[in-house]
Amino acid sequence: MTLSAIGLSAMRSGRIILHPTSVEIEPGARIGLVGASGSGKSTLGHALIDALKAQGLQVAHVPQSPDEALDPLRSLAFHWHEAAQARGLADGAAHQRAIFSALKIDGGDLRKRPWGWSRGMQQRFVIAMALMGTPDLIVLDEPTSALDPVIAAATMNLLDRHLERTNTAMVLITHDLGLAARRVSHLMVMAAGRLVEEAETGKILNNPQTSEAKRLAAHRNWMEVPC
Amino acid sequence: MMLTVVGFLVRAMVVLTGTALLTFALLWNAPGDPAQAIAIARFNAVPTQDVIDQVRAEAGLNASFWAAFLNWIGPLLLFDFGNSSVTGRPVGPDLWVAATYSFPLAITALAIGLAISLPLAILATRRPGGFMDRFAVAIASLGTAIPAFWLGLLLILLFAVQLAWLPAMGARTPTHAVLPALTLGLGIAASLTRIIRSGILEAWEQPFLAAFRHRGVSDRAIGRDHIGPHAAVPVVTVFGLELAFLLEGVVVVEVIFGRPGLGSFLTSAILARDFPHVQAVVLLTALVFVVVNLIIDVVYRVLDPRIGEPDA
Numbered sequence: 387m388t389l390s391a392i393g394l395s396a397m398r399s400g401r402i403i404l405h406p407t408s409v410e411i412e413p414g415a416r417i418g419l420v421g422a423s424g425s426g427k428s429t430l431g432h433a434l435i436d437a438l439k440a441q442g443l444q445v446a447h448v449p450q451s452p453d454e455a456l457d458p459l460r461s462l463a464f465h466w467h468e469a470a471q472a473r474g475l476a477d478g479a480a481h482q483r484a485i486f487s488a489l490k491i492d493g494g495d496l497r498k499r500p501w502g503w504s505r506g507m508q509q510r511f512v513i514a515m516a517l518m519g520t521p522d523l524i525v526l527d528e529p530t531s532a533l534d535p536v537i538a539a540a541t542m543n544l545l546d547r548h549l550e551r552t553n554t555a556m557v558l559i560t561h562d563l564g565l566a567a568r569r570v571s572h573l574m575v576m577a578a579g580r581l582v583e584e585a586e587t588g589k590i591l592n593n594p595q596t597s598e599a600k601r602l603a604a605h606r607n608w609m610e611v612p613c
Numbered sequence: 614m615m616l617t618v619v620g621f622l623v624r625a626m627v628v629l630t631g632t633a634l635l636t637f638a639l640l641w642n643a644p645g646d647p648a649q650a651i652a653i654a655r656f657n658a659v660p661t662q663d664v665i666d667q668v669r670a671e672a673g674l675n676a677s678f679w680a681a682f683l684n685w686i687g688p689l690l691l692f693d694f695g696n697s698s699v700t701g702r703p704v705g706p707d708l709w710v711a712a713t714y715s716f717p718l719a720i721t722a723l724a725i726g727l728a729i730s731l732p733l734a735i736l737a738t739r740r741p742g743g744f745m746d747r748f749a750v751a752i753a754s755l756g757t758a759i760p761a762f763w764l765g766l767l768l769i770l771l772f773a774v775q776l777a778w779l780p781a782m783g784a785r786t787p788t789h790a791v792l793p794a795l796t797l798g799l800g801i802a803a804s805l806t807r808i809i810r811s812g813i814l815e816a817w818e819q820p821f822l823a824a825f826r827h828r829g830v831s832d833r834a835i836g837r838d839h840i841g842p843h844a845a846v847p848v849v850t851v852f853g854l855e856l857a858f859l860l861e862g863v864v865v866v867e868v869i870f871g872r873p874g875l876g877s878f879l880t881s882a883i884l885a886r887d888f889p890h891v892q893a894v895v896l897l898t899a900l901v902f903v904v905v906n907l908i909i910d911v912v913y914r915v916l917d918p919r920i921g922e923p924d925a
């Protein structure tokens with residue numbers, strides 16, 4: 387079933403920060419949401435999640451900052467247990483160990499609170515939580531921005547395998563076109579709270595139409611990192 | 614850890630010595646002749662100058678300030694509070710009897726305060742700005758504005774005089790404690806409601822809550838496991854102030870309701886210039902403060918270990 391959300395918009399302090407936007411996502415699709423900083427990518431991500439949730443769909447979310455995902459007063463073990471329970475899953479120790487070692491956070495002490503881990507580790511812990519169960523869509527907001535290139539690549543590989551196996555759709559928010567080029571089949575380009583261009587990844591990279599897409603494509607080469 | 618313990622003991626010593634010295638100085642320098650006041654209290658009659666002079670010598674009031682102070686604080690280091698200047702009896706046992714009236718009253722009042730304020734604050738913050746919220750804020754403002762002595766008199770008028778349900782004066786039976794505890798408890802409920810309410814509202818501002826809802830955690834669980842602890846941090850912080858309010862209230866309420874206890878013990882001691890009695894109550898109060906603040910500190914660190922961590 388195609389995921390679709392119509393007329394998404396958002397206002398903050400009396401200013402429209404997301405103009406009415408509609409999004410359609412095929413099952414299992416990999417979509418990149420790119421644009422300059424402040425163009426409204428995170429805002430669209432939030433609006434999309436709220437709309438799909440309202441339709442009764444399951445959406446996993448990896449927010450841009452771990453502070454938006456973890457309670458600083460609760461241990462990481464508590465977070466994990468709570469998330470598993472909320473999805474009606476058994477704690478699944480084996481599954482957990484496999485994911486943690488793939489994300490290279492199996493050395494972390496789960497009894498600690500989030501701030502006892504580095505931000506990069508916190509980020510991967512949040513990703514691990516998002517991989518619980520089988521949501522219809524997973525929205526990742528700059529999932530690798532706090533990670534070094536090697537760990538970023540490992541993380542993206544794990545995500546790829548997981549999405550493949552569960553046929554989950556993904557929206558990957560990033561301003562790193564190099565990352566997007568390798569990981570998504572479609573790109574949506576945002577500028578000033580509007581979706582300005584939407585096409586296959588190759589088309590946008592080689593033949594950008596709007597000035598925003600051109601600007602991003604021009605910067606692509608020297609932003610490329612091995613992941 | 615060792616350092617924390619030593620630091621705490623040093624702080625406690627400074628607070629206790631400072632309090633003792635300050636009260637002693639205040640009493641010593643208060644206008645009027647302390648020997649005369651003691652003599653009047655002791656003999657319940659206007660004493661002659663001979664008697665006054667004799668009392669002065671007995672109570673050690675002929676000495677200089679520092680000599681008198683050291684004379685009192687010396688035995689105290691061995692937990693000897695000395696003897697009352699008025700009755701001549703040891704202070705310790707009488708103080709203990711007074712405390713057995715006051716502490717249960719204070720704890721009951723605190724329990725009443727919590728039992729009212731916690732549900733009220735939770736109910737109010739369900740819909741901030743809604744009817745329940747405005748009702749709770751109004752009640753709480755009213756409650757904090759009404760002084761304990763007035764509320765006490767109102768309750769006496771209503772329940773003891775008009776309805777004749779409850780006794781007003783004395784402490785013969787447990788029912789005698791109902792009105793005093795209610796007077797104190799309602800005042801505490803008022804200020805606690807405000808504190809808990811704003812703690813909960815602040816906790817709802819935390820940036821991670823939307824993520825928990827997305828994860829499918831129920832509102833109930835979010836309230837219990839995340840809002841609760843975050844709201845408790847500011848509440849625990851101001852609990853020390855609540856205690857000051859409580860101790861002050863105990864004195865007022867005991868006087869209004871003619872109850873024996875630390876409040877009555879203290880007021881009669883001040884009127885009679887019974888130095889050892891006053892000092893004992895003040896020191897006990899200071900000790901309670903120090904201990905409660907230590908407990909608050911520990912609870913605070915358990916709730917939010919980021920506090921006191923050098924690199925959090």
Ligand SMILES: Nc1ncnc2c1ncn2[C@@H]1O[C@H](COP(=O)(O)OP(=O)(O)OP(=O)(O)O)[C@@H](O)[C@H]1O
Pocket residue numbers: 398399403421422423424425426427428429430450561
């Ligand atoms: N609470 C707010 N009040 C006012 N303006 C806001 C608020 N939150 C976001 N905005 C504005 O909305 C716009 C879009 O913000 P958003 O976080 O969606 O950008 P973004 O594309 O995710 O940026 P980045 O790449 O830096 O994460 C920005 O211009 C920002 O200033």
Ligand SMILES: [Mg+2]
Pocket residue numbers: 427428429450527
């Ligand atoms: Mg963003």
